[in-house]
Amino acid sequence: PPATGAPARAEIGVIGGSGLYALLDDVTEVTVQTPYGPPSDSVFLGEVAGRSVAFLPRHGRGHTLPPHRINYRANLWALHSLGVRQVLGPCAVGGLRTEYGPGTLLVPDQFVDRTLGRAQTFYDGLPLPDGSLPEVVHVSMADPYCPDGRRAALAAARANAWEPVDGGTLVVIEGPRFSTRAESRWFTANGWSVVGMTGHPEAVLARELGLCYTSLALVTDLDAGVETGEGVTHAEVLEVFARNVDRLRTVLFKAVADLPAARDCVCSHALDGLETGLAGVPEP
Ligand code: ADE
DSSP, X not given: OOTXXXXXXXXXXXXXXXXXXXXXXXXXXXXXXXXTOOOSSOXXXXXXXXXXXXXXXXXXXXXXXXXXXXXXXXHHHHHHHTTOOEEEEXXXXXXXXXXXXXXXXXXXXXXXXXXXXXXXXXXSSSOOTTSOOOOOOOOOOSSOSOHHHXXXXXXXXXXXXXXXEEOOEEEEEOOSSOOOHHHHHHHHHTTXXXXXXXXXXXXXXXXXTTOEEEEEEEEEEEOTXXXXXXXXXXXXXXXXXXXXXXXXXXXXXXXXXHXXXXXXXXXXXXXXXXXXXXXXXXXX
């Protein structure tokens, strides 16, 4: 718990991607336990523009967790248990079109799941952490991202003279390897925009908890089917992310400041009509 003895709470969560391991100054570090095991790291609580923010480094602060080892359920559960109801999810992606080169910021409106066997639901028919048996729940994923969050992210980028790409499809691969040229060309041929490794199941689990989730995809490289060189390397991803991390932080702060305080979006109604909701999730 924080040193002040005040309850550890936050309204907005940010899950930092490759190269974003710290976001806030003057943080209170809290360790959060979840029924699904430990999250990727401690949660760092702070304030931006009068809004309380919880930052969680997705890969751990020393980048120790590869995408397929991240405990996505614990991460989302931890943020929700702190009171978070809106989540911003910056991530590094590869561009699938020549015009989406390194440094492009794309705010996707769709994703395609190409991951394999990741724990992707809280509603798997087993007893919930409180011992109750959940309903069978099928959340809507037609529009996976929060419209209000997307609007705030796009406006924040524009306010910082970083013209974002408004919409597009993020294809999420299992990794940790990058795509072959054939896979990459196939993604492009399908009309998909960018490729990453963490967007799924993060967005799904957020929706299952009724959280708003917004992806901010920072292009760090052109994927193998688009570029003509040797293909992408992890070092390149980290280097380009590092070069853009200051303006990404500025955009995130502005988006946090502008997120609506009251929610009435599709995400906020994701669990409407359920008899029990997700029993065992502490409400703020
Ligand atoms: N993350 C950053 N660049 C990527 C790429 N080309 N493919 C998958 N994930 C990525």
